[in-house]
Amino acid sequence: MREIWNKVDEYLNFNLLKEDRVLEDVLKANHEAGLPSIDVSPAQGKFLYLLAKLKGAKHILEIGTLGGYSSIWMGRALPEDGLLITLEYSQKHAQVAKENIKKAGLETKIEIIVGPALETLPTLKDIGYPSFDLIFIDADKPNNPHYLKWALEYSHPGTVIIGDNVVRNGRVVDEKSVDPGVKGSRELIDVLAKESRIEATALQTVGSKGYDGFVIGVVK
Template sequence: MREIWGNVDEYFISNLHPQDMVLEHVLQANHEAGLPSIDVTPTQGKFLYLLAKLKGAKRILEIGTLGGYSSIWMGRALPEDGKLVTLEYSQKHAEVARENIKKARLEPKIEIMVGPALESLPTLKDKGYPSFDFIFIDADKPNNPHYLKWALAYSQPGTVIIGDNVVRNGRVADQNNEDPDVKGSRALIDLLAKESRIEATALQTVGSKGYDGFVMGIVK
């Protein structure tokens, strides 16, 4: 099945994505630096880009930078005075991302903060970021519920919140699964189910990365 899903991704990319040397360079640079191959796919990246454009986002928060591939996709959706703040635990990953963002000529729009996200998040307001229009959560899954709470704290009515990798190859539906990533996804869904400030749904996705999905919500 994965071969079929990959072929479908390639079909969509070849027809709907003009060749982009910058993004191809980013993926190659990430590979050469030894970063894990867990970037969003091109179709998912463009999906985030289109959602940010639909929202008209001027302030974007990303939790989990890796090599900056998704940062660049979303950064391209920003207006001239827009800003994306991305939080990355690893100094090595952040250095690769900085070079990639420089290659994409998005340095004025994208700020990388290095360190544990749960330590960076409490500092954002004092650094001039009281709220965001669009928030993408794609970091360590066990902390997903904590990231969602912070995302809500930095939201306003209409803020879009997206969480990646919530299906876990279908294991999210198994309440007895003890994998920390699965438990983190389930805790995120449980929190969204109880949270009155946000309307949310989840979508299963298939593609070259396999079987997974997004959760998406809009703050009331």
């Protein structure tokens, strides 16, 4: 199956995504710096970009920067006075991302905050970021339920919250799984099922990044 998913991704990317030297260079720089290849795929990046455009997002929060690939996609959808805050644990990843963001010409629109997200999230209000229009959760999966709670804290009615990698090759249905990522996904779905402040769904995805899925919701 993987072969056909790759071929379809190539076909769709060739037709629907313009050749993009900046983003290609970002992936190259990430690879050369030894970062893991766990960024969103190009089609998913464009999906996030379109989502930010559809939402007319002016303030975006991302949890999990890596080399800034998804930050750059979403940052490109911002208006002139828009801002994306992205939270990253690893100093090394943040440094690579900073250089990539500069090369993409987005250094005035994207700010990286380094540290464990559960420690940096509580500080955002104090440093002048009370709420966001779009929040993308894509860091350490076991903390997803906590990230969702913080995302709700930094939301207003209409905020779009999206989380990546919730299907985990189908293993999300394994209620006995001891895998921390699977457990994080299941706990996230449990919180969403009970949470009255958000309307959510999840979509399974296949492609060059394998079989996974996004959870997406709108705050009431």
